[in-house]
Amino acid sequence: MKEKFARWDILFWQYLKRDWKKMIFWILGVGLFSGGFVPAFEEIAKGQGLIGMFETLQNPAMISMVGPTPVETAADYTIGAMYAHEMLLFCGLFAMIMAVLHVIGHTRKEEDLGLTELVRSFQIGRQANSLAAMAEVVVINVLLALFISGLLIVFNVDTFSVQGSLLFGASVGMAGVIGAVIGLVMAQIMPAASSATGSALGIVGLLYIIRAGTDVSNVDLSMFNPLSWTYLTYPFTENNWLPIVFVLIFSIAMVVLAFTLEGGRDMGAGYLPEREGRESAKKSLLSVRGLFIKINKGVIIGWLIGFVVMGAAYGSIYGDMQTFLESNEMMKQMFAQSGFSIEESFTGTIMMVMTGLVSILPIAVVNKLFAEESRLHLSQLHATKVTRGQLYWTTIGLAVFAGLIGILLAAGGLGGTAISVLGDSATIDMGDFFAAGYNFLPSVLFFTGLATLALGWAPKLGKIVYAYLGYSFILNYFGGILDLPDWFSKTAVQSWIPQMPMDSFDAPIFITLTGISIVLLIIGYFGYKRRDMVEGA
Amino acid sequence: MTEIVKLKGLQKKFGNFQALRGVTFTVEAGEVVGFIGPNGAGKSTTIRTLLGIIKRDAGQAEIFGKDVWKESLEIHKRISYVPGDVALWGSLTGGEIIDLFMKLHGGGDKQKRDYLIKRFELDPKKKAKGYSKGNRQKVGLIAALSVDSDLYIFDEPTSGLDPLMEAVFQEEVEKIKEAGKSILLSSHILSEVERLADRVVIIRQGEIIETGTLDELRHLTRSTITLSTEGDVSSMEFVEGVHDFTQKDNQATFSADNQLIHDILEEAIKLGITKFEAVPPTLEDLFMRHYEG
Numbered sequence: 001m002k003e004k005f006a007r008w009d010i011l012f013w014q015y016l017k018r019d020w021k022k023m024i025f026w027i028l029g030v031g032l033f034s035g036g037f038v039p040a041f042e043e044i045a046k047g048q049g050l051i052g053m054f055e056t057l058q059n060p061a062m063i064s065m066v067g068p069t070p071v072e073t074a075a076d077y078t079i080g081a082m083y084a085h086e087m088l089l090f091c092g093l094f095a096m097i098m099a100v101l102h103v104i105g106h107t108r109k110e111e112d113l114g115l116t117e118l119v120r121s122f123q124i125g126r127q128a129n130s131l132a133a134m135a136e137v138v139v140i141n142v143l144l145a146l147f148i149s150g151l152l153i154v155f156n157v158d159t160f161s162v163q164g165s166l167l168f169g170a171s172v173g174m175a176g177v178i179g180a181v182i183g184l185v186m187a188q189i190m191p192a193a194s195s196a197t198g199s200a201l202g203i204v205g206l207l208y209i210i211r212a213g214t215d216v217s218n219v220d221l222s223m224f225n226p227l228s229w230t231y232l233t234y235p236f237t238e239n240n241w242l243p244i245v246f247v248l249i250f251s252i253a254m255v256v257l258a259f260t261l262e263g264g265r266d267m268g269a270g271y272l273p274e275r276e277g278r279e280s281a282k283k284s285l286l287s288v289r290g291l292f293i294k295i296n297k298g299v300i301i302g303w304l305i306g307f308v309v310m311g312a313a314y315g316s317i318y319g320d321m322q323t324f325l326e327s328n329e330m331m332k333q334m335f336a337q338s339g340f341s342i343e344e345s346f347t348g349t350i351m352m353v354m355t356g357l358v359s360i361l362p363i364a365v366v367n368k369l370f371a372e373e374s375r376l377h378l379s380q381l382h383a384t385k386v387t388r389g390q391l392y393w394t395t396i397g398l399a400v401f402a403g404l405i406g407i408l409l410a411a412g413g414l415g416g417t418a419i420s421v422l423g424d425s426a427t428i429d430m431g432d433f434f435a436a437g438y439n440f441l442p443s444v445l446f447f448t449g450l451a452t453l454a455l456g457w458a459p460k461l462g463k464i465v466y467a468y469l470g471y472s473f474i475l476n477y478f479g480g481i482l483d484l485p486d487w488f489s490k491t492a493v494q495s496w497i498p499q500m501p502m503d504s505f506d507a508p509i510f511i512t513l514t515g516i517s518i519v520l521l522i523i524g525y526f527g528y529k530r531r532d533m534v535e536g537a
Numbered sequence: 538m539t540e541i542v543k544l545k546g547l548q549k550k551f552g553n554f555q556a557l558r559g560v561t562f563t564v565e566a567g568e569v570v571g572f573i574g575p576n577g578a579g580k581s582t583t584i585r586t587l588l589g590i591i592k593r594d595a596g597q598a599e600i601f602g603k604d605v606w607k608e609s610l611e612i613h614k615r616i617s618y619v620p621g622d623v624a625l626w627g628s629l630t631g632g633e634i635i636d637l638f639m640k641l642h643g644g645g646d647k648q649k650r651d652y653l654i655k656r657f658e659l660d661p662k663k664k665a666k667g668y669s670k671g672n673r674q675k676v677g678l679i680a681a682l683s684v685d686s687d688l689y690i691f692d693e694p695t696s697g698l699d700p701l702m703e704a705v706f707q708e709e710v711e712k713i714k715e716a717g718k719s720i721l722l723s724s725h726i727l728s729e730v731e732r733l734a735d736r737v738v739i740i741r742q743g744e745i746i747e748t749g750t751l752d753e754l755r756h757l758t759r760s761t762i763t764l765s766t767e768g769d770v771s772s773m774e775f776v777e778g779v780h781d782f783t784q785k786d787n788q789a790t791f792s793a794d795n796q797l798i799h800d801i802l803e804e805a806i807k808l809g810i811t812k813f814e815a816v817p818p819t820l821e822d823l824f825m826r827h828y829e830g
């Protein structure tokens with residue numbers, strides 16, 4: 001025992017000291033996300049909101065996303081029931097992912113970096129580090145659970161019982177513990193930190209998909225799924241503590257498994273062999289374009305899948321939209337416009353929101369070029385006949401292409417699902433959705449242009465483009481409720497563009513904004529061509 | 538001789554910091570120039586300016602008679618470069634990255650690549666994120682040596698390599714030297730520079746403080762002499778040009794100014810020499826003398 005865990009407490013205190021800032025951000029971030037939306041839900045619940053939401057969330061597509069509720073009639077659907085129903089799964093996922101990253105970062109990553117080697121040369125037990133990291137993550141999640149429970153109690157909503165609030169917090173905290181033990185086990189099995197993180201997050205994703213299936217078909221089967229143990233506690237309704245017991249048993253078993261596995265392996269080794277890569281490159285890699293596609297592929301594909309899912313999610317509510325939106329004053333203000341069908345006005349607003357999200361992708365691709373530059377990945381390319389123009393325009397080509405496909409998938413996902421749930425009653429067709437989406441193309445190009453302007457002249461400011469995007473996003477999303485002066489809402493670039501299908505297409509605006517964006521690209525190019533490459537900064 | 542690299546009065550400022558204050562030197566055709574200096578002296582800045590990665594503020598910088606900023610692409614067709622810290626894409630394998638670099642340079646030799654992978658004992662199937670510092674450096678070296686160039690620029694190319702691999706690198710560089718290529722070699726490993734370089738350029742605080750062949754530089758400094766004589770050796774201590782004199786029984790060790798070596802030996806012969814050893818100054822000695830003084 002001593003040989004294994006000697007002086008783990010020193011490492012544990014060391015971790016708390018080292019991570020206290022991270023811990024504060026973590027607890028505040030996940031905690032406020034989990035407990036802070038209570039006022040928004042009270043707002044939604046006003047009028048017929050609860051009934052509308054209950055109807056909407058009976059849709060299998062919605063259940064597969066947010067999970068089930070034990071409530072059977074709309075009359076019993078309280079704010080507490082709704083809060084747990086809509087929030088708990090995602091809060092749990094959030095806590096889980098944080099814990100996975102943290103545990104692997106403190107165990108396997110440190111091994112890969114050679115830090116463990118140093119630590120073990122002192123009088124420290126062989127497995128003391130894993131125990132310390134695990135203890136730290138448990139402490140963090142206990143604090144997180146208490147913080148969330150406290151927050152929910154402080155809001156003092158009628159249907160938020162103290163027991164329910166405690167259970168809600170405990171469910172989120174326990175989700176973190178599940179994430180931590182999954183991470184710890186994968187850290188032993190996989191050959192490196194990156195593959196351990198990848199596989200652990202993959203398992204979490206897989207659990208999510210499996211529970212989507214079992215939640216819709218047979219909720220009893222979800223009881224076998226560790227991820228489901230979070231929301232199956234049903235806080236504020238059934239207050240079922242049994243899943244928490246399952247989590248404890250599961251976690252202890254997994255920790256024992258992880259420590260046994262760790263005891264049986266050498267430092268730096270795993271149980272699965274490292275996959276061999278290619279001895280020589282494929283033809284498709286051997287160009288600037290091939291290289292840039294390869295290094296951006298993960299991000300692009302990830303976001304594109306996100307766009308389809310998001311489109312489909314919004315699309316799935318078209319069926320019950322009438323009931324839902326008319327039941328709620330706030331929703332009505334956000335999405336409904338007089339003189340148009342609710343589907344049309346919803347499509348216009350939601351396309352603006354989604355193209356705002358689509359804009360993230362081209363900005364990320366453009367910023368990637370600077371990241372590559374400052375990581376010294378390009379120094380050897382600069383010494384070849386590859387021009388700066390090639391690097392710049394290839395990046396922009398890829399960014400614009402990603403934006404085009406992003407809009408296609410978001411609009412396609414939205415339209416396809418909407419039309420299938422509406423059936424014969426559909427008043428709009430696929431063409432309307434694509435038109436509404438590509439109508440916002442100039443705004444996507446504008447954000448791309450801003451990012452390239454930064455890349456050319458002040459590459460360190462590339463991240464600020466995200467801030468402006470976030471600002472316009474919020475302005476667009478809540479603009480309808482807040483009743484802002486015209487000049488103020490016009491500071492968000494999307495506000496210049498009319499919302500189709502309600503409004504008609506405005507060619508001069510479309511062309512002018514596209515033109516401005518192209519000018520930004522060209523100005524950025526002149527800066528990129530003449531500035532010093534920032535290396536290692 | 539033709540000048541392959543020509544720098545004249547090169548200046549570069551980063552904010553308020555004057556990194557280069559008038560760097561002047563040349564690399565002739567078929568010549569290996571060792572470029573040495575302490576950390577932060579401006580070696581890498583000079584090299585990055587030569588590659589057109591950063592833009593000079595003043596002065597003249599040409600490779601193959603072409604301006605390094607305005608005609609960088611023409612130049613880059615005929616040069617190879619290895620930085621001191623080869624950064625690689627973690628998701629690609631070493632083999633893939635070498636192929637990519639070769640393709641982007643143009644004119645690579647697949648057989649040479651495979652030969653070098655073997656010589657440097659690199660595992661090309663491993664993802665780059667799993668490579669140690671030395672292995673990343675090998676990827677850069679193999680890619681640079683597999684293509685045909687007229688000028689090779691190495692910026693501390695062997696950092697992180699083990700002595701065996703260092704020797705492999707030196708052998709390969711000797712081959713390209715024999716083939717009449719020009720090489721600019723910046724290095725901290727002075728024995729490497731001593732073995733390969735025809736000429737040495739020493740930079741300090743953004744200025745070139747010494748250039749010349751090793752012989753020329755040696756002439757300016759001192760050799761270490763160990764001497765035993767029949768007569769009393771202690772009188773040697775006061776001969777002009779003798780420094781750091783130490784004596785043990787009848788044997789003396791001291792350093793001698795090379796310019797005054799004739800007079801020193803004449804004095805020694807008067808005492809009757811029984812044993813004589815002379816060690817020429819190493820580059821290390823030169824380096825130390827320049828940097829400390």
